[in-house]
Amino acid sequence: MVTNDSLQTLDTHISSNKKCTPKLVQMLYICTVTVVVLMMGWFLKDGDPAWGRLNVPDKDFLLPEPFNWV
Numbered sequence: 291m292v293t294n295d296s297l298q299t300l301d302t303h304i305s306s307n308k309k310c311t312p313k314l315v316q317m318l319y320i321c322t323v324t325v326v327v328l329m330m331g332w333f334l335k336d337g338d339p340a341w342g343r344l345n346v347p348d349k350d351f352l353l354p355e356p357f358n359w360v
Contacts, residue, residue: 331339344351
């Protein structure tokens with residue numbers, strides 16, 4: 291699972307750097323990188339933050355109708 295691996299990596303990084311950098315600075319850095327990567331995917335891939343990884347030949351992943359974010 292990608293999410294679990296990234297959280298474990300971030301947790302290890304934050305734990306090992308407790309005394310080097312304040313936690314607030316680390317969290318701002320991590321959040322900034324995450325937002326930049328998502329926005330790049332959104333703008334460069336026409337609104338696809340998954341960077342086209344969900345495009346599978348001969349398969350369509352359609353959004354349910356009606357679709358909203360709430």
